[in-house]
Amino acid sequence: MAESTFLDFTSATETSAANERHFSALERGEASTDRIASVRISHTVLPLKGAISDAKVLTGRQKPLTEVPFLFAEITTEAGLEGIGFSYSKRKGGDGQFAHAREIAADLIGEDPSDIQRIWTKLVWAGASVGRSGLAVQAVAAFDIALWDLKAKRAGLPLAKLLGAHRDSVACYNTSGGFLSSSVEEVVANARQTAADGIGGVKIKVGQPDTRIDLKRVAAVKEALGEETALMVDANQQWNRGTAVRMGRALEEFDLAWIEEPLDAYDAEGHADLARELATPIATGEMLTSVAEHVELIRHRSVDFIQPDAPRVGGITPFLKIMALAGHANLRMAPHYVMELHLHLAAAYEHDPWVEHFDWLEPLFNERLETRGGRMIVPARPGIGVSLSDAARGWTTASERFGSGA
The missing domain is CATH 3.30.390.10 (Enolase-like, N-terminal domain)
Known part of the structure; x- marks a missing residue:
């Protein structure tokens, strides 16, 4: 009763002030040296x-x-x-x-x-x-x-070193040359140039309404690359489960590094069924926007390669939580897009990751990343290592x- 009486007589002003102190920036103390x-x-x-x-x-x-x-x-x-x-x-x-x-x-x-x-x-x-x-x-x-x-x-320190790097370079693959808006001849030429540029893998888009076109494109790129350069395909969530199984089996002859987003991004159970059904590894995760959604992929064993995107999930802070959970599950990782940032995060992941090479973003920044021997090199510049261009x-x-x- 006494406690209740005390609360009843606490003024609204005092309560508001207490809340304000709780939610505002902490008072400066010895441990805080900047604001x-x-x-x-x-x-x-x-x-x-x-x-x-x-x-x-x-x-x-x-x-x-x-x-x-x-x-x-x-x-x-x-x-x-x-x-x-x-x-x-x-x-x-x-x-x-x-x-x-x-x-x-x-x-x-x-x-x-x-x-x-x-x-x-x-x-x-x-x-x-x-x-x-x-x-x-x-x-x-x-x-x-x-x-x-x-x-x-x-x-x-470079961000990778601040986080604690496992490596100073990361295997990288290129996506920007393999879109469906390009002819098969253009995709093959881009793939050859990618390999010549010292990039270790090529990913091309699939998901044509006529799956035979997909198979012909994959066969052409595989023949051009040979066995030295890894090849991945990405269906961008446009197959149903039946098509994904049939295409997955048809693609096994090409020894792909992975099949990406064969199903809807939120179909954790469907991806898990595919992962068990197919010899080719399954990759997805780029479209998810929280740690909780990635937990579902991990819990269902839906992927061999998990593909979080730090800007999409809320930044580096939640991305590190996904890294810890994925590492505990012994998953491989291939962060989506934004190589300028994800290179650092991939370098700090324990299980031999890939990073996605997209040259689209280069005009935004004054700095460039180096690729050599199929890998992307972590820059020595402090922080992420980029500054905005004119x-x-x-x-x-x-x-x-x-x-x-x-």
Whole structure:
């Protein structure tokens, strides 16, 4: 009764003040030596050289891809340290990511930039009513990645070394030359050039309405590459279970490194059945947007190669949780897209990963990654090791600054 009386007489003002102290940035203590002073966010639209099509376009579910919207976050601390992070959306969603980032960016001001997990949780819960996956966490991802970039720069280390690298280079494969919008002759020429450029694998798109066309394209690329270069195929979720089994069996003669996204991304049980049925490894995960969704793939043993995408799942902080769970399950890993970031994360994964080579993003950054002997080399530059190019600044359609100097 006494406790109840005490609560009844607690003023609304005192309760509000207590809540404010709890949710605001921590008081500066001896362990905190810096604070976030300003945040700049930018909506930047990267134009592609030509329209790109995969199986989702052929089935009428999407239009050809002509541009990629990016959300960039640039964080500066009181001590003058800077970190850069980004998220992206293929086709629709970029405006929404930028809008959500605008709502939560000010919540970073005054925070200790080293407290990344706590800041991630704070930002996610700020928009929890619209979900803890999807667009909401993809906006958070840009800030989270910027904070990890900043932390690695503070340490004077490449991000891979800050996380604890297992290797200084990662096997890499190219995807950008194998889309269905290219003729078989173009795909074969691109595959040969990829091998000549020191990239260790080639992935081509499949999922034609006429599966015989797929088999002819795969056969042509396999003949051009021989046995020295790995070959993967990607159906972009457009097969049903029956087609996936039939195509999986037909493709076994080509000794593929994996079959990617044969089924809907959320069909964990179907992928598990395929993984048991086929000799060729199964890969998926790129379209999932949370740790919980990846847990389903791991729990069902749905994949041989798990393919998380750090910007899509909410940044490096949740990606590391997926890495730990996948490592415990002894899965291989091949992170999706954004090689500039995923090279570092793959280098820190315990079970011999692949990283996806896409040259699309190169115009956004001043730096370039090196490939040699079939592998991508972890750069020695501190942090992620990238800075925004003048071209990227020119493709920026909106930006906003929060904090000092705003």
